[in-house]
Amino acid sequence: MREAFDSSIQNSKKKIKLFYSIGNNDVYPHNKLGTKPNSRKARRLYEKLYSYLSGKSGFHQSVGYTPSSWIDPSQKSIFLRGGYYASDVENTPYRVISLNTMYFYAENKKAGGCRSLKSSGLAQLGWLRSELQLTKSLGKKAIIIGHIHPHRDLYRKSCFKEYRRTVSKFSNIISAQFFGHVNHDAWLFIEPLKTKIVSNITSDHLVDTNWEKRVDFGDQWWLYENLIDEDLDLLTSDDPYFTTYQISNQSKVNNDSLGINSKNYNNLSKNQGTDNFISNVIESYEKIIKSKIDISKLTVATISHSIIPRYHSGLKVLQYLKSDPYRKKYHIKDSIQDIISKFQSFFKVSSSNSIIKSGNVGTLMDYDVYWLNLTSAHNDAKQEIKDKQSHDKINKISPKYAKNNILKKNDATNIYQEYNIFNAHQHTGKAYIPKFEKLYNARTLWGLHNLTVPEYIKWAKKLVKNKSGEVKLYYQTSTLGREVENLL
Secondary structure: HHHHHHHHHHOOOOOOOOOOOOOOOOOOOOOOOOOOOOOOHHHHHHHHHHHHHHOOOOOOOOOOOOOOOOOOHHHHHHHHOOOOOOOOOOOOOOOEEEEEEHHEEOOOOOOOOOOOOOEHHHHHHHHHHHHHHHHHOOOEEEEEOOOOOOOOOOOHHHHHHHHHHHHHOOOOOHHHHHEEOOHHHHHHOOOOOOOOOEOOEOOOOOOOHHHHHHHOOOOOOOHHOOOOOOOOOOOOOOOOOOOOOOOHHHHHHOOOOOOOOOOHHHHHHHHHHOOOOOOHHHHHHHHHHHHHHHHHHEEEEEEEEOOOOOEEEEEEEEEEEOOOOOOOOOOOHHHHHHHHEEEEEEEHHOOOOOOOOOOOOOEEEEEEEEEHHHHHHHHHHHHHHHHHHHHHHHHHHOOHHHHHHHHHHEEEOEEOOOHHHHHOOOHHHHOOOOOOOEEHHHHHHHHOOOOOOOHHHHHHHHHOOOOOOHHHHHHHHHOOOOOHHHOO
16 A cells, blocks of 8 residues: 555655544454553554554665655644544645544444543544534535444444534535445435424433533543543433344344334345345435435435455545636546556556536535456456466476465365465566456436535435336445446
8 A cells, every 4th residue: 555655656746645544343352442541452553553654653664765644743642542533635625534433333342422521432523523613614625534334223322413413513514424334335314413392492302512512612621531431322212213223233233224124124125136224225315305304404424335345346436626616617626536546556447537517616526436346356367377377387487486376275264265466477577457447427327416415315316216226226336236237
């Protein structure tokens, strides 16, 4: 990664900044991460990650170039305490806010909930509110990133409530919320909290919001207070968002992460050629469409494919509006496109532009999806090995080198794996490079003018009506399934 993004831009004026967020598979044991300073493991993890992100780990001293910093020094203190940070993206209208969603995650039994001011979860939400305030004061747009997407079945009850409260209050400056975790390409509406009137007093679920006032007064308690690991904040049947999900049932997180009992939708999934996850997503769209929610407070969280996937590998290249939309000349500039271009030396990815329809500066306009067909890549790799073996035989290369590039059997899993394919250039002068190919773009496939909430609502209506098999197409593009090429 460092070689791809650092060594190739040493003589370039343009530096590519990567952003990182901690996931549940970045810690051991799996899903467990305590609160620093109580957790020595958390402290060591954040110190190690910071050294890598800052380019000062010493790991790259012998590679012949100076690693760039992927994290601003001003963010060191907050990152070492909580594993989250924020930074402007140069020459763009964006400020990226990277969350540590492990402190919201229901499966993390080392930290629970956002009820107490001394909890790691509420401390992070306080920091998030302050960062959104800063973003607004700078006249920028916020992009929130994290690993685990916000949902009532994946976040602690109180964390999900306060996250919804926070993003709805800053919906006008939040351009996007990007997450991963479930290996699907999908999106979810994040609703504002509903209000109740009790004894003529209007309240958002009657939740104490003193923490917000504390932020507004400039108190950054997340930097100096000794945070503690509080009791687990479990879902209860008294909560208006109670679902059938049980904390110990990890498989239900993957299949039913929209919080709807999948038994009611098994037939729907079978009939539409989809899975419970996507069926539940569509059901959630229908509820939003039928509701009377103020869409100005509605935000969208998107989930993306994974490079190391459950299905096929996929990635997105997003485009945003950089220039004044009232000028005669338009320019689309996409910092993520710059990032993808650095992969071209490995993946030979081509690029394309979309036509601007509408939007203000900073509006996300479109995205292209690239995929790596792992079946084809596997077959190509096997052919590469056969060609390499023939080359070795003809040229009588020493067996101690040739044996490194033959198929070997993994006795533990009884599958065949290729070893050192990417080092074939040591002998043939050519390295086998899997190729990411453009599969589709959102504008062409779904008829979107841009990636704003009103356009997502139009998209949701199309999926709910499902007149022309849109749900099946959504599922196939979400998972990069076997039928995706035929449907496109």
